[in-house]
Amino acid sequence: MKDHRADESALPLIGIYEISKILGGTLDLEKALHEVLNVLSAYLNMRHGAVVLKDEAGTPSLAAVTGMSLQLARSGALKYPLAAAGKVIATGIPMVAPDIRDEPLLAEMMADGDALEDESISFLCVPVKTTDKPFGALSVERAWTGAARYVFEHDLRFLTMVATLIGQTVSLHQKVADDRDTLMTDAARLQKRMEDVRPALPVRGLEDVVGSSEAMARVFAHVQQAAPTKATILLRGESGTGKELVARAVHILSSRAQKPFVKVNCAALSESVLESELFGHDKGAFTGAVAERKGRFELAHGGTLFLDEIGEISAAFQAKLLRVLQEGEFERVGGSRTIKVDVRLVAATNRDLESAVADGSFRADLYYRLNVVPIVLPPLRERSGDIPLLAMYFLKQFNEENGRDLVFSRNALEALQRCYFPGNVRELENCVYRTATMTRGEVIDEMDLSCRNDTCLSSTLWHKRNPQSPPPPARPAAPIPVPAGPLAPPPNAAGAADATGASERDQLIQAMERCGWVQAKAARLLGLTPRQVGYALKKHNIELRQM
Structure with missing residues (x-):
């Protein structure tokens, strides 16, 4: 035969389990608190539950109720004893009123008059807190009949556990809200800083070139100085540093701004295609040349031609390009008519052209023709x-x-x-x-x-x-x-000279020793992931030490 007493004794445990799932399953605090009160009503026969929390002014206010909407309850439809809840919050002492008729603070609740003739209504209220002072209260009503008084000890203990869960959840939500406000404030401040810095940059031409560092200030100064002239500009720098943006800025800041800005990536085309692309071709010059076609030099007449990856062109094509730069004239592929153009050339490369000239892969005369005004992008x-x-x-x-x-x-x-x-x-x-x-x-x-x-x-x-x-x-x-940066030495390193001379293996060992040979800590110190640190340890044959 099934033991109903055992089932009843399991109800509080089931209730705590359901309540913990509710509080941990949503970011909507009002909805979560309302569902917690519903669980109290369904599992423990507690009715007219309410959660009271202090508002920003420190005044107790209804945060969740059962039986009606929160808005309706706050408007006065619910005769809730906020004074009683406020006393529990102020003192941190639970309140148990076996019969609300005997408690003056609960007199207004009698106006509801929803108790049966032989039924008494009890009021239980416990403080909501974490480790600090109470900031809220959880209350329920419970009906009981008969001459014998109901024993509230178990209910009080259970409600205290629920109030503790609510307190932790409310504190977490408040911390999340505070952190979000801090993040939004920081983001707004940083955005304002960006807006404050940008007007200091050149208004025209360099709007899309972002930077306030000393290195970029030098670039801006060089661009503004060289752009109004007719000099050929060679942009130097690694791939991805923004050479095309700077080339466009040179064009916009020059007297040719109203003329075409034409760009060609020399590394993307074979020699024969590049020649046709730059110089154009006459009809019938080669198979597929069904019509006359202007090259990029002609299209850029009066404006600026940007040759990206200039260091990748072949030795044969270097000679053809040199003639155009020296004489300002060329013939189309398959044609005999000499065409003169007025073009401002801006070239760019990520190669070490000086080494290429030294080993003979790049013509020295073309190098000198291109490297009139070099601008290095950091x-x-x-x-x-x-x-x-x-x-x-x-x-x-x-x-x-x-x-x-x-x-x-x-x-x-x-x-x-x-x-x-x-x-x-x-x-x-x-x-x-x-x-x-x-x-x-x-x-x-x-x-x-x-x-x-x-x-x-x-x-x-x-x-x-x-x-x-x-x-x-x-x-x-x-x-x-x-x-400091990803593999910078510890702050107590011997000195800058020693740090820059240390090998990657030495710096890795220094970081591991500093972190007690805990890979996760060393990864955070180096700005890497634990997996990358583990790979580096294997790469350098560094054995883990037990501290």
């Missing part, structure tokens, strides 16, 4: 202070393109600033767009970044390009103080 790792501005700029573009309103948290910007981005600005843009696409909330936090989800290829790319050297440490920007 890699992103040498201007890490610009990373927050660039990241917010790209995020603003993403928001405009996708109709979203995302912002970065301070932690996310600091984490980005610690990265060294082998792919430079292009890689940062890719990182921002990828992260923004996969972020579900309104704030991009540090844990949303690829480098915190072990899907970032920066470290892999760097080690493939520079297998014998660690990535250089990033220098933090003043407004956003961050730790």
Whole structure:
């Protein structure tokens, strides 16, 4: 035969289980509290439950009720004894009124008159708190009949446990809300800083070239100085540093701004196709040439021609290009008519042209013709202070393109600033767009970044390009103080000379020793993932030590 007493004794445990699931399953606090009161009513025969919480002014106010809407209850439809709840909150002592008729503080509840003739209504109220002073109260009513008084000890103990769960949940929600306000404030401040910095940059031509670092200030100065002239400009720098944007800025800031700006990627075309692309061809010059076609030099007449990846052209084509630059004239492929053009040339390369000239793969005379005004674009790792501005700029573009309103948290910007981005600005843009696409909330936090989800290829790319050297440490920007770069030595290192001379293996050992040979801690110190640290330990045959 089934033991009903056993079933009844299990009800409180089942109730606690259901309540914990409710409180941990939603971010809607009002809905969660309402469902908790419903559980109390369904499992424990408690009716007219209520949760009271202090508002911003410190006044007790209804936060959840059963039997009616919260709005209706707050309007006065529920005769709830806020004075009694306020006393429980102020003293932190539970209140038990076996019969509400005997308690003056509960007199207004008698007006409801929903008790039966032989039924008495009891009122139980316990404080809601965590480790601090109470900030709320949980109350229920319970009906009982008969001459014998009901024993409330078990109900009081159970309600205290429920109130503790509610207190922890309310505190967590408040902390989340406070953190979100802080993130939004920081994001707004950083966005304002970006807007304050941008007007200091040249208004015309360089709007899309973001940067406030000393290195970029030199670039802006060189562009403004050289753009109004007719001199050929050679843009130097690693891939992804923004050479095309600077070339366009040169054009816009020149007297040729109203004429065409034509660009060609020399590395993307074979020699024969590149010749036709730049010089054009006459009808019948080769199979498929069914009509006369103007080349990029003709299309850029009066304007600017941007030749990207100029270091990749063949030796044979270098001679043809040199003649155009010297004489300002050429013949189309398959043609005999000499065509004269007036073109301002801006070239770009990520190659070491001096070494190419030394080994004979690049003509010295062409090098001197191109290298009239060299402008070097710094890699992103040498201007890490610009990373927050660039990241917010790209995020603003993403928001405009996708109709979203995302912002970065301070932690996310600091984490980005610690990265060294082998792919430079292009890689940062890719990182921002990828992260923004996969972020579900309104704030991009540090844990949303690829480098915190072990899907970032920066470290892999760097080690493939520079297998014998660690990535250089990033220098933090003043407004956003961050730790030293990914593989920087500990602060108590012997000195800068020793740090820069240390091998990657030595720096890895230093980091492990400093962290007690705990890989996870060392990974955080180095700005890497635990998996990357584990790989590096294996790569350098470093045995783990037991501390």
